Amino acid sequence: MSKLASDSHSSTAAVQATNDDASASKLSCVNKGYMKDSYIHFFVRRPVKRSPIINRGYYARWAALRKLLLQFLKSERHGEDRNIKKQILSLGAGFDTTYFQLQEEGIAPHLYVELDFKEVTSKKAALIDSSQLKDKVGQAASISRERGEVLSDHYKLLPVDLREIQKLDNVIALAELDPCLPTFIIAECVLIYLDPDSSRAIIHPDDAFGEQMIRNLEKAVAWDMLQIYNNSIDTREKRRVERLELFDEFEEWHMMQEHYCVAYAINDAMGLFQYIGFSNDQHVLVPSPQLPQESEAC
Numbered sequence: 001m002s003k004l005a006s007d008s009h010s011s012t013a014a015v016q017a018t019n020d021d022a023s024a025s026k027l028s029c030v031n032k033g034y035m036k037d038s039y040i041h042f043f044v045r046r047p048v049k050r051s052p053i054i055n056r057g058y059y060a061r062w063a064a065l066r067k068l069l070l071q072f073l074k075s076e077r078h079g080e081d082r083n084i085k086k087q088i089l090s091l092g093a094g095f096d097t098t099y100f101q102l103q104e105e106g107i108a109p110h111l112y113v114e115l116d117f118k119e120v121t122s123k124k125a126a127l128i129d130s131s132q133l134k135d136k137v138g139q140a141a142s143i144s145r146e147r148g149e150v151l152s153d154h155y156k157l158l159p160v161d162l163r164e165i166q167k168l169d170n171v172i173a174l175a176e177l178d179p180c181l182p183t184f185i186i187a188e189c190v191l192i193y194l195d196p197d198s199s200r201a202i203i204h205p206d207d208a209f210g211e212q213m214i215r216n217l218e219k220a221v222a223w224d225m226l227q228i229y230n231n232s233i234d235t236r237e238k239r240r241v242e243r244l245e246l247f248d249e250f251e252e253w254h255m256m257q258e259h260y261c262v263a264y265a266i267n268d269a270m271g272l273f274q275y276i277g278f279s280n281d282q283h284v285l286v287p288s289p290q291l292p293q294e295s296e297a298c
């Protein structure tokens, strides 16, 4: 292997390892009672205890994303068909268990698609195959560890390197995502690992579509995590989690949370999403057709 190839290989391995770290941290939170996730333990080989500040940070990230996701899933047009099919596309999903959680809560969307490097999707497919998660994706699902795939009617896990934009298009087609349906696209702690050209290609800011999205983003629909934690997470929930562990690292907490943000852009061609956002007066409404709903978070 050339130096360049081996550097790129080890950095790819390091990026994939961030997923193991995220899963272990989520399990640490769950074990301390920050949030409920009956599935994350299937994906963690060696449980660890994280410090209170890390637990609280993961909780805040989970609560922020969950808020947007639930707003999306609950959105409907007043007085109209309550069963509009919806889709979620998770870029760099890692071992995220949101699909299984939503299914347990009876609110899984019509289609949930997860993409990641093949090394990661192969491991995830194997762990699904060898656990009770197999029943959750349905008996009729086809699971291939070798191909790093899980294909069922409502859940699809597929391998792709997000930097290979052409292949990404093919994979999205293979996943049978319907471009006409409302779609929540999430990239949680993922785009940060891509070089700017690759993330530009994913967000495609150069076509009419993307230009509108950039205009949205310029309307400052980005909240830092401190703002979100202080102003947008349910007060009772916050009071509950703040009692879980002794916590005195306030200065560090503020610095850390200000360092992260959630940015989102919405295209509301169907008039469904007036109430999405961290507070009702912060949403943007963009009447340009066919742009899917997108959310980028880290």
Ligand code: SAH
Binding pocket: 015, 016, 017, 018, 019, 022, 023, 091, 092, 093, 094, 095, 096, 115, 116, 117, 120, 160, 161, 162, 163, 187, 188, 189, 190, 193, 194
């Ligand atoms: N979104 C998940 C995982 C975050 S860890 C969560 O929030 O828990 C970052 C994930 O992005 C890893 O699983 C890593 O493999 C994936 N990733 C990073 N660069 C990628 C690329 N070029 N192609 C596919 N997946 C990538």
